[in-house]
Amino acid sequence: MRGLLRGTLYCALWYGSVMAGFLFIACPMLPLLFFSPSKFRKCNDFLFSCWELYSTALLKVFGVKIVVSGDHISPDESAILVMNHRTRVDWNFLWAAMYQACLPSVATHRLKFVLKDPIRHIPGPGWIMQMNGFLYITRRWEEDQNRLSRTLNYLVALDRRSQLLIFPEGTDLTKGSKEKSDRYALKHMLPEYSFTLHPKTTGFSYLVHHLQQANYLDSVYDLTIAYPDYVPQSELDLIKGKMPQEVHFHIKRIPSSDMPTHDASLRRWLEKRWYSKEEVLKEFYEKKSFSTEIWPLTNILPLHVALGFWSILTGAAVVLLIISPLFQLWALILSTFFIVLSFFSTGFNQLEMGWYWRWSAHFLKQKHRL
Numbered sequence: 566m567r568g569l570l571r572g573t574l575y576c577a578l579w580y581g582s583v584m585a586g587f588l589f590i591a592c593p594m595l596p597l598l599f600f601s602p603s604k605f606r607k608c609n610d611f612l613f614s615c616w617e618l619y620s621t622a623l624l625k626v627f628g629v630k631i632v633v634s635g636d637h638i639s640p641d642e643s644a645i646l647v648m649n650h651r652t653r654v655d656w657n658f659l660w661a662a663m664y665q666a667c668l669p670s671v672a673t674h675r676l677k678f679v680l681k682d683p684i685r686h687i688p689g690p691g692w693i694m695q696m697n698g699f700l701y702i703t704r705r706w707e708e709d710q711n712r713l714s715r716t717l718n719y720l721v722a723l724d725r726r727s728q729l730l731i732f733p734e735g736t737d738l739t740k741g742s743k744e745k746s747d748r749y750a751l752k753h754m755l756p757e758y759s760f761t762l763h764p765k766t767t768g769f770s771y772l773v774h775h776l777q778q779a780n781y782l783d784s785v786y787d788l789t790i791a792y793p794d795y796v797p798q799s800e801l802d803l804i805k806g807k808m809p810q811e812v813h814f815h816i817k818r819i820p821s822s823d824m825p826t827h828d829a830s831l832r833r834w835l836e837k838r839w840y841s842k843e844e845v846l847k848e849f850y851e852k853k854s855f856s857t858e859i860w861p862l863t864n865i866l867p868l869h870v871a872l873g874f875w876s877i878l879t880g881a882a883v884v885l886l887i888i889s890p891l892f893q894l895w896a897l898i899l900s901t902f903f904i905v906l907s908f909f910s911t912g913f914n915q916l917e918m919g920w921y922w923r924w925s926a927h928f929l930k931q932k933h934r935l
Contacts, residue, residue, distance in 0.1 A: 572806030575627050582619050582875040583689045585882035586612065588892075591696055592899050602921040603723050606698065610725070613697045614673035618871035621661040625868060629808050631661040634857040635816035636786070638666040640674035643726040643781050645772050647835070648788035649761045649842060650732040653799045655790055659730070662788075662814040665862050675727040679713075679768065685912050692903040695913040700729065706767065712911070713771060719918045721779050722925070728786075729772060733764035733835060739798070760846035764839045766832035773824060773831055785824055787817040789842055793853040815845065815855040 590612055598605040624631065638644075648655070656678065667674050679700045685691045695701075700716050702709040720727055736742050738761065746762040749755070755763060776782035795809045802808075825831050849855055885892035906913055 568806030569804075570806070571627065572802075572804045572808070575623060575806070575808075576800075576804050578876065578879060579620065579623060580689060581879040581883065582616065583693055585875070585878040586616050587689060587693050588882060588896055588899065589878055591693055598917060598920065602917065602924055605917075606723055606725060609697055610675045610727075611673060613693070614675070615871065616875065617660040617664065617676075618867050619875035620657070621664050622868040622872040624658065624661050625865075626872070627808060628810065629658070629661075630811045631658060631665055631862075632811055632813045632854075633662050633665045633816065633860045634814070634855045636818040637668075637860070638663065638674065638728070638786060638816060638818070639783075640667045640728075641726060642728070642783035643720075643776065644728045644784045644786055645769070645776070645782065646676075646728055646730040646786045646788055647733055647764075647769060647838070648730060648790060649839075649846070650734045650737045651790055651792065652796055653737050654797055654803060655732075655737070657803070658790070658812040659788075659814075662790075662812075663728075665860060666814070666816055668860070668863055675725060677727050677729050679729065679731040679772075686907045688900065688904075691907065692913070695903075695907075696917075698727075698914050698917070700914075701912060702768065709768070710771065712915070713768070714775065715918055716914070717772070717775050717779070719921060721776075721781050722921070726781075726783070730788075731769055731772065733766065733769050733839070734762040735765050736762070737798075738762060756840070756843075758839075758843045760850070761839055761843050764835055766835050769835050770828050770831040774826070774828060777821070777824070777826055782821045782824075784821055785819045787819065787838055787842070789815045789845055789849075789855075791815075791846060791849045791855075793849075813849070813855060815849075815857065 591609065594605065594608055594612075597608060621631075648659070660676070663674055663676055677697065677699050678694070679702060680694070682701045682703045685695050685699075685701050698716065698720075700713060702712065734742075734746075742762055743758075747757050749763050750757050773782060773785065791813045792809050793811055793813060795807065797803055797807055797809060825834050845855070886896060903913070906916070910916060
């Protein structure tokens with residue numbers, strides 16, 4: 566019972582903070598999009614990075630230690646991040662790892678995930694990730710290629726040097742997904758993996774090659790996540806209070822100049838990285854640590870500030886939803902709008918990009934007239 570109460574409180578604070586940010590800050594910023602898409606994108610990126618501090622602080626409060634080793638991540642780079650997908654909740658710990666990995670820099674990173682399309686429909690988190698420009702894919706390559714291309718071109722046009730995370734395995738490691746991976750390995754005469762799944766290479770190759778052609782790729786980061794004690798397989802484990810005591814991340818930076826430039830070579834490169842990752846994880850689970858220097862968490866003041874700010878904001882949202890008919894109406898209108906948007910369009914981020922290109926064409930036309 567104690568674990569359930571602990572887990573429920575953690576998830577309630579986490580989810581409540583997302584909804585509070587959505588209602589109090591993100592949606593009131595929407596009019597800015599019509600006047601300056603670039604400023605709207607900067608403000609939204611900053612808002613999300615501030616919220617990530619709260620997610621990081623909550624893990625610390627609830628006793629989850631994030632251990633980061635290897636290379637630092639530069640928040641000012643345009644980069645592709647690849648990571649093994651051990652569980653459904655890896656992303657929840659990744660934000661904390663990103664904060665630690667980017668220290669001692671004070672700049673905020675601009676991490677965006679490549680996710681399965683159904684995730685954008687989740688009330689609250691799915692909506693705010695749409696507004697933050699996350700990339701959603703359908704597993705239909707023609708449509709996915711168009712979505713990825715539009716998003717990458719948009720980031721390049723805005724000169725937003727972001728970090729794009731992709732899970733090349735496509736799904737988390739479970740008994741069922743491992744069986745499929747083993748069948749794939751047998752069919753293609755590849756080794757069977759115990760700690761990872763064989764990666765899908767199409768999306769990774771396209772992302773890297775597209776940014777290379779735009780001369781907009783600074784580096785690729787290979788992230789490896791591992792759980793030395795308990796592995797929470799799903800969100801239900803978190804609700805039950807079944808959290809790991811530690812989550813370890815190892816980071817390897819590969820400069821863009823060291824990356825191949827052809828599709829086939831990029832695919833082989835990723836497959837080789839995954840073979841090496843399997844060996845690294847095998848060693849990790851024997852020693853319960855990565856055999857490299859650990860980067861300490863040196864700046865906790867922003868976490869304290871975020872913990873206070875977002876907790877107060879979450880409490881205010883709960884109170885207003887109970888006592889204020891006007892705030893209830895505001896929440897209902899916004900929720901309805903995003904539900905309709907999610908089901909009858911490809912998402913807010915696609916509308917944002919469409920508006921940007923129309924906005925840019927309009928101002929370019931005005932400039933030529935002058």
